[in-house]
Amino acid sequence: MSWREYVRDVEPYVAGEQPKIVDLIKLNTNENPYGPSPLVRNVLEQYNEERLKYYPNSDGEELCKSIAQYYGIDQQQVFLGNGSDEVLALSFLTFFNGKKPILFPEITYSFYPVYCELYKIPFTTIPMQDDFLLSKEAFFKENNGIIFPNPNAPTGLLVDLQFIEEVVCYNKESLVIIDEAYIDFGGVSALPLLEKYENILIIQTFSKSRSLAGARLGFAMGSKEVIAKLYDVKNSFNSYPIDSISQTIGKVCMEDQNYFKECTNKIISSREYTCQELKKLGFIVPDSYANFVFVKHPDYSGKELYDYLRENKILVRHWNKEKISDYLRITIGTQTDMETMLECLKRKLL
Numbered sequence: 001m002s003w004r005e006y007v008r009d010v011e012p013y014v015a016g017e018q019p020k021i022v023d024l025i026k027l028n029t030n031e032n033p034y035g036p037s038p039l040v041r042n043v044l045e046q047y048n049e050e051r052l053k054y055y056p057n058s059d060g061e062e063l064c065k066s067i068a069q070y071y072g073i074d075q076q077q078v079f080l081g082n083g084s085d086e087v088l089a090l091s092f093l094t095f096f097n098g099k100k101p102i103l104f105p106e107i108t109y110s111f112y113p114v115y116c117e118l119y120k121i122p123f124t125t126i127p128m129q130d131d132f133l134l135s136k137e138a139f140f141k142e143n144n145g146i147i148f149p150n151p152n153a154p155t156g157l158l159v160d161l162q163f164i165e166e167v168v169c170y171n172k173e174s175l176v177i178i179d180e181a182y183i184d185f186g187g188v189s190a191l192p193l194l195e196k197y198e199n200i201l202i203i204q205t206f207s208k209s210r211s212l213a214g215a216r217l218g219f220a221m222g223s224k225e226v227i228a229k230l231y232d233v234k235n236s237f238n239s240y241p242i243d244s245i246s247q248t249i250g251k252v253c254m255e256d257q258n259y260f261k262e263c264t265n266k267i268i269s270s271r272e273y274t275c276q277e278l279k280k281l282g283f284i285v286p287d288s289y290a291n292f293v294f295v296k297h298p299d300y301s302g303k304e305l306y307d308y309l310r311e312n313k314i315l316v317r318h319w320n321k322e323k324i325s326d327y328l329r330i331t332i333g334t335q336t337d338m339e340t341m342l343e344c345l346k347r348k349l350l
């Protein structure tokens, strides 16, 4: 007998690299190049370190209040986590306990199958054609839960509210989770559906559109009943997932709507520019509604272009995975970052 027999053996999610080299243009983990609201500096300067001797507010109530206000919902419809990855992990643990499989797209956020393995949740993936478009009918089959990002990652493709409503409506017995990590870059949130349906949970993050990946803040919005179940599980796992500094920073970022709009608009316009220029270089560029583009070139493998960019100190994301190994996922950085990246590609392709 050995502890090895009883260990929970899992194959972990692999996050994009955080390189130590400083002069790299980092376009590999969908961070926002503009940094958080300038109001964060005041908060940090005024932060009284004495507060650190106390536990933080266990539910981040002040921050929940700001989120609720921003979206016009009740504070009890908001749940905070240490990054949306934690919100996702707790949501899988809370809601996906059936014997039937949960459903998610074949090409999607690669953390989902990792949670399934960790918790031993059966799952079935929704097959996708070469264009990565999803068909809603694929979700019309037996399941004990559904999750997909909208826009999808890493494809950047968006489905409309009618698509989501039909999936939610057909699957009234299941909870449908919409992972809206990238919704602020031009998509339409499923939030209005909360008024009509109880079986929907929307998850968002401060990491991308609010440029706070380092603060680890994510949140879920749903009916009071659904959200209360999340709190019960969170309070059975870790009462204080969010430190008091992040709670305060998150609040000012949520409330600084002008800066938020300004940054997301800059990213959207650089994305449109990048898509156009990549098309001129012969790339196949699916429509992106996120802060990244997912592209391939007919004449070069994904690995070759990834390596070439890396040699030129530009880091993008590449997966050695069936169906997507010829694609690169390129985060939208500053306009200058994108121009540098495009110039570099031109030197190879033209």
Ligand SMILES: *Cc1c(COP(=O)(O)O)cnc(C)c1O
Pocket: 030, 082, 083, 084, 085, 086, 109, 149, 153, 179, 181, 204, 205, 206, 207, 213, 216, 217, 218
């Ligand atoms: C980035 C991302 C997340 C997680 O973000 P956090 O930093 O943990 O908030 C969740 N879902 C998708 C699809 C993402 O791309």
